Amino acid sequence: MSFSLLSLLSLLSLLSLLACSCTDTPDTGADDTDTDAEPEWGYSGETALNAYNPGYYIRYEVDAGSTLTWNGNVYDLVQFHFHGQSEHTIEGQHTAVEIHFVHARQDDATQLAVVAMLADADDVSGLVGVFDAGGALLFPDALALTESHEATALGGSVDLGAVFGFGKGTPLLHYGGSLTTPPCSEGVEFFVVGSLLPMLSADIAAFHAVYDYNYRPVQPLNGRIVTGWYVDR
Numbered sequence: 008m009s010f011s012l013l014s015l016l017s018l019l020s021l022l023s024l025l026a027c028s029c030t031d032t033p034d035t036g037a038d039d040t041d042t043d044a045e046p047e048w049g050y051s052g053e054t055a056l057n058a059y060n061p062g063y064y065i066r067y068e069v070d071a072g073s074t075l076t077w078n079g080n081v082y083d084l085v086q087f088h089f090h091g092q093s094e095h096t097i098e099g100q101h102t103a104v105e106i107h108f109v110h111a112r113q114d115d116a117t118q119l120a121v122v123a124m125l126a127d128a129d130d131v132s133g134l135v136g137v138f139d140a141g142g143a144l145l146f147p148d149a150l151a152l153t154e155s156h157e158a159t160a161l162g163g164s165v166d167l168g169a170v171f172g173f174g175k176g177t178p179l180l181h182y183g184g185s186l187t188t189p190p191c192s193e194g195v196e197f198f199v200v201g202s203l204l205p206m207l208s209a210d211i212a213a214f215h216a217v218y219d220y221n222y223r224p225v226q227p228l229n230g231r232i233v234t235g236w237y238v239d240r
């Protein structure tokens with residue numbers, strides 16, 4: 008299945024959206040009506056891997072300096088984490104993993120932007136040279152972390168420039184939503200990248216050994232407005 012080959016229109020019709028298991032108020036779409044420009048991507052190369060386990064996923068902190076600019080606001084990339092299976096579906100099918108890159112708005116850190124990338128097993132082109140130099144996502148080390156809120160240096164690094172290196176023409180969808188994990192806040196701009204990220208099957212297995220079902224079931228649109236672009240850069 009080649010996600011990137013789907014037209015934006017069919018992607019829109021295939022996308023299943025999220026709602027929180029917490030009380031979820033449908034987004035009015037008010038935030039979605041005043042922009043038609045795609046985000047500007049500003050991701051600065053390698054970041055060290057510092058992680059902790061807040062109980063529902065492994066949270067990877069990132070070095071400062073990576074930003075997403077959208078609708079006149081600059082968001083700093085703060086952390087990323089993995090869900091298994093994916094929280095969005097393609098043609099009704101989950102992929103093995105979904106990665107959420109969580110950004111906080113510079114002028115109001117309660118306002119978040121999440122870039123979601125769906126990933127599946129691909130041992131030919133799986134993330135070697137993207138997630139750390141050795142290709143391992145350090146899941147065994149990360150998953151050995153006991154529950155805490157203090158980040159531990161795992162060694163290794165992530166090449167954010169490569170992770171966000173999806174090419175011109177990649178479909179990108181946006182909607183206003185909520186966090187899928189506590190506190191499930193509203194005021195989250197979701198961007199879903201329409202190209203599948205390849206991961207090593209060993210990494211996926213290591214992740215699923217502990218976190219097989221930390222995803223939120225897909226939910227109806229609830230009146231949310233979905234916009235989209237083909238990445239142009």
Ligand SMILES: [Zn+2]
Nearest residue numbers: 090107187188
């Ligand atoms: Zn998430």
